[in-house]
Amino acid sequence: MKKTFYHPNATVHHHNPTYNRQPPPFRRHFPKPVDFHPNHYRPPGPPNPTAFQAPNFVLYLRRGRRNLRRDFISSLISQCPSKPQSFSIFPYSSKADSAILNFRQWVDTLNAVAYLWETRLDGTHDLTPELKSNVMVPSDEDELYSRLRAVFARHVKGLMQEAKELKRWEGEIERLTKEIARVEPVKDKHYRVGDFFQMNENTKRLAEEKNLVERRLREFRCAMECLLKVLEEKVGAAEERNEGVNGNYDYDFDAVFRFGGRLNWKRVHSIIMRERRRLEEGLPIYAYRRDILHDIHHQQITVLVGETGSGKSTQLVQFLADSGVGAAESIICTQPRKIAARSLAQRVEEESSGCYEGNAINSYLTFSSLTEFDSKVTFMTDHCLLQHYMNDKNLSGVSCIIVDEAHERSLNTDLLLALIKNLLSRRVDMRLIIMSATADAKQLSEYFYGCRIVHVVGRSFPVDVRYVPSDQGS
Numbered sequence: 001m002k003k004t005f006y007h008p009n010a011t012v013h014h015h016n017p018t019y020n021r022q023p024p025p026f027r028r029h030f031p032k033p034v035d036f037h038p039n040h041y042r043p044p045g046p047p048n049p050t051a052f053q054a055p056n057f058v059l060y061l062r063r064g065r066r067n068l069r070r071d072f073i074s075s076l077i078s079q080c081p082s083k084p085q086s087f088s089i090f091p092y093s094s095k096a097d098s099a100i101l102n103f104r105q106w107v108d109t110l111n112a113v114a115y116l117w118e119t120r121l122d123g124t125h126d127l128t129p130e131l132k133s134n135v136m137v138p139s140d141e142d143e144l145y146s147r148l149r150a151v152f153a154r155h156v157k158g159l160m161q162e163a164k165e166l167k168r169w170e171g172e173i174e175r176l177t178k179e180i181a182r183v184e185p186v187k188d189k190h191y192r193v194g195d196f197f198q199m200n201e202n203t204k205r206l207a208e209e210k211n212l213v214e215r216r217l218r219e220f221r222c223a224m225e226c227l228l229k230v231l232e233e234k235v236g237a238a239e240e241r242n243e244g245v246n247g248n249y250d251y252d253f254d255a256v257f258r259f260g261g262r263l264n265w266k267r268v269h270s271i272i273m274r275e276r277r278r279l280e281e282g283l284p285i286y287a288y289r290r291d292i293l294h295d296i297h298h299q300q301i302t303v304l305v306g307e308t309g310s311g312k313s314t315q316l317v318q319f320l321a322d323s324g325v326g327a328a329e330s331i332i333c334t335q336p337r338k339i340a341a342r343s344l345a346q347r348v349e350e351e352s353s354g355c356y357e358g359n360a361i362n363s364y365l366t367f368s369s370l371t372e373f374d375s376k377v378t379f380m381t382d383h384c385l386l387q388h389y390m391n392d393k394n395l396s397g398v399s400c401i402i403v404d405e406a407h408e409r410s411l412n413t414d415l416l417l418a419l420i421k422n423l424l425s426r427r428v429d430m431r432l433i434i435m436s437a438t439a440d441a442k443q444l445s446e447y448f449y450g451c452r453i454v455h456v457v458g459r460s461f462p463v464d465v466r467y468v469p470s471d472q473g474s
């Protein structure tokens, strides 16, 4: 039997089929288009203030490490000396932007960028302003560049006077001076031999520690001065090109940073922050940076001796890459073990994040993975470099080789050193640095034509000698 289904609410008229039909679908009625004739002229209406106007300048606030709250970002924008035409905030989105600010006027945009960089530098937030515009002319770019140069120069000058890390270490020097005065043996006073010896030892240790802190502070101030020179455009073009005015080579050996072309503000900021971290952490090698760079610049081979943990493997590659000494092409740092090569590359990349452009730090653990030296710093095993040497006896693309952990005297390291010694007579521009953790570097220096040995004096910690009483009766 045929079944008919009706809507439960529908009134069913079994006998009249026309009543059971569904209502016709709703049809939208569009007004008939007005005939347009090209000769018809319509005067423009009054301006509509609510109509959308495309912004001329869009300022992106790139997210930093912190996730900032919406109210924080909006209060930051409200304190900005020039208000944006409109803005959107995305505090927790997965996008790289935390906010987008739209401006119509160039002056407002300029003030906003300067304000956001100023607040970024003083640590209020960690958003990086990035400007995009289709209407910017070269003179605008120059104006923005010189404005930001002034902002950064002011910040660097402030750091040289009152960076919190600087204050902390100055306090430490004061403490050490007092401590030295306290433990120093007093003249014309009689001491027992053992006590006198102990007091002398303590005084020596404290004096070394004080010297290290003073050197570190000098290094920081020098780095800031070097940045200031660049920011105030006191670094001459001749110096940048390594040419002297009268044909003499006039190279600023104290320049710990070298920048080519226009400054990238994000990079300058990262460099300042890394420098502050270096001062804070106080690795011993930091105190010797300029001495090491000076030596590497003046001689082809250098032996660097520093205690374990003094920062040789992680810092030296960065010093070279920053200063441009021996960094015309790639800097290779060899390690005896794969795991060390990988973890050092990760660590250096982490420390120098944002300080270099492009592919800066890389590691090659096997020869098959090595294609070309396209990064500024490459960590690899000595075995990998040996195999590469077999392929290319000139090691083209490499300007500096650092052989780390030379004191281990592994077969690969020794073989590599012998081959590089041969290569250095052909590649006079190349630099070799041999790093060792033990003081027995004389042998290495003698093998390499009596090259200079640079000693990095490490931190010393007080050592107490305590004797355990022997068991009674034994």
Ligand SMILES: Nc1ncnc2c1ncn2[C@@H]1O[C@H](COP(=O)(O)OP(=O)(O)OP(=O)(O)O)[C@@H](O)[C@H]1O
Pocket (backbone or CB within 6 Å): 283, 306, 307, 308, 309, 310, 311, 312, 313, 314, 315, 343, 344, 347, 437
């Ligand atoms: N992967 C890492 N993670 C965390 N900290 C690290 C890492 N690698 C190095 N460090 C830190 O950096 C400091 C310097 O290490 P670095 O390897 O540069 O010293 P080093 O003088 O080369 O020592 P070694 O002679 O043992 O190689 C260490 O004391 C440690 O605090």
